[in-house]
Amino acid sequence: MKSMKISEAVVRRLPIYLRFLNELNRMNVTTVSSQDLGSKLDLNPAQIRKDLAYFGEFGKKGIGYDVKYLIEKIRQILKLDQRIQVALVGAGNLGRALCNYNAYLQDNMKIVAVFDAEKSKIGQNMNNLTVLPMSELTDTIRELQIRIGIITVPASEAQNVADRFVEAGIEAILNFAPVIIKVPPHIRVHHADFTTDLQSLAYYLNKEEEA
Amino acid sequence: MKSMKISEAVVRRLPIYLRFLNELNRMNVTTVSSQDLGSKLDLNPAQIRKDLAYFGEFGKKGIGYDVKYLIEKIRQILKLDQRIQVALVGAGNLGRALCNYNAYLQDNMKIVAVFDAEKSKIGQNMNNLTVLPMSELTDTIRELQIRIGIITVPASEAQNVADRFVEAGIEAILNFAPVIIKVPPHIRVHHADFTTDLQSLAYYLNKEEEA
DNA sequence: TAGATTGTTAATCGATTAACAATC
DNA sequence: TAGATTGTTAATCGATTAACAATC
Structure with a gap:
């Protein structure tokens, strides 16, 4: 749901996801699971999936998240796609x-x-x-x-x-x-x-x- | 109870209390209520009382907290009384x-x-x-x-x-x-x-x- | 098909706030 | 005594985690 209010804790994690996703992208990694993200960032995978799900369905069941696509989405959410x-x-x-x-x-x-x-x-x-x-x-x-x-x-x-x-x-x-x-x-x-x-x-x- | 585990949120607020208490002390204010602290620091007075009560009974009913005494106590809690x-x-x-x-x-x-x-x-x-x-x-x-x-x-x-x-x-x-x-x-x-x-x-x- | 992983619901856990008896 | 304010319990609110059906 686009219009529900998002907790501050969620918003604070988004830039952390973004930073690691950018790193993965630089390393030409194309796909990442909530598992991978969680172990790298010391966060619970369920929490990561839930955080992202507030904003849309960005992943693919059985596959994970497309790195480039998720970067784009998080940048939009954080308004980092604007100047x-x-x-x-x-x-x-x-x-x-x-x-x-x-x-x-x-x-x-x-x-x-x-x-x-x-x-x-x-x-x-x-x-x-x-x-x-x-x-x-x-x-x-x-x-x-x-x-x-x-x-x-x-x-x-x-x-x-x-x-x-x-x-x-x-x-x-x-x-x-x-x-x-x-x-x-x-x-x-x-x-x-x-x-x-x-x-x-x-x-x-x-x-x-x-x- | 000395040995119960204190939440990170509580510990993060203690230095903020301490800073304002030091300011009060410099202004020769001797007593402060959770009300006063709360309105200055944008926190709920009940939360402040509860935070402090984890560590002891530092206040006086009907009066509030002695500024110097509370400074001393928070410094001890944070270990800022050691080098x-x-x-x-x-x-x-x-x-x-x-x-x-x-x-x-x-x-x-x-x-x-x-x-x-x-x-x-x-x-x-x-x-x-x-x-x-x-x-x-x-x-x-x-x-x-x-x-x-x-x-x-x-x-x-x-x-x-x-x-x-x-x-x-x-x-x-x-x-x-x-x-x-x-x-x-x-x-x-x-x-x-x-x-x-x-x-x-x-x-x-x-x-x-x-x- | 079998294996993997999401999105989401339900359960749990924890933190904040309200309320009030105790008491200075 | 009357008024103020603590310490603390109970109620509320919110956030995290577990579990699992859906599905790639």
Whole structure:
């Protein structure tokens, strides 16, 4: 059923499927079973079949999934078959690192504009992009039809940047700042905070290693 | 009950509580209710109370939680009251960015060694650390009692690095490379892959913005 | 045909939320 | 005491997994 609402967990797995399918495709593998996918990605095969079945009948009983066809379908589902322009605010080390990942992103998705509030950063070159002042944010986002915003500024500035993004009409935000940002309900926010990741890892360490 | 197993979702929320509690503490707020926490962090108050109750009775009925006391308790739970040394492999832009986050990490947790396979990177300075060759990885991890490893190398190298970490006795890994890595069951791995984050965000964009 | 694997239903498992007695 | 808020149980909601008929 096209119109039932899909859980976030399912959506988060789709890019992982896609990445491995692309790898298989590069290796000229033409067909893959949910079994194969599951063992490679550490997921239950039934879960993979169910995830995909939310969107259509992509497989063939007794055979599995056609790699190229499934890639095409997942790209459509994730809207990666459209051009998706991304803006980044915060031209520090992290921002620079992410800009360099442009190559890793799916062809149509690209960081196309970088902004910073600090005078010293403006005009700098970052992976072929020139760092722009915040005053140009709104116009640039509208002109380039930028739909996703990335925040890599310090925590104290993150909410301000989010507000600017929302005002400029961005539809989704990926926030790397270590703070929860508030946005209107129609805007999607993902938090990608490496400090909380690392701190939760500590929980799983063994008791006290050191004396 | 101390010995019941705690769900991953709970553990992932603890650092978020901790971060906000630290902020309250800096602002000299001494007491906080699950209500307050919930509205600030966009979480259900009942969930917060339940999360905390897994570990003990930290609150006072009719009053709420003592900020300083709760900070202390969560730090204990997450083992952030111990010194936790972290190693990072991959001295590229992302690695450099993460090293600079050292200040953001909870006092006792620190990146204390950086490695890279490329000759040109070795000897470089990264936030007061000298980039070391891979040949020194095992010895350094043992000598400095490093317990967590961060992977910021290209996808093709990530599994190799993970294997080296495991062999050297690391207990947990935070992997930034866009690939699923395999480790023995006693090693904890978190994946912090920004490309899949961004791709799943695309799903939530509105239909077709452009013509 | 025999073997393999999907799509899907039913069963299980787990996580979130509501409700409220206990009590500060 | 009256009001507030916890800790916890029960109810709800949602996600994962098992099982299997359909079928390539």
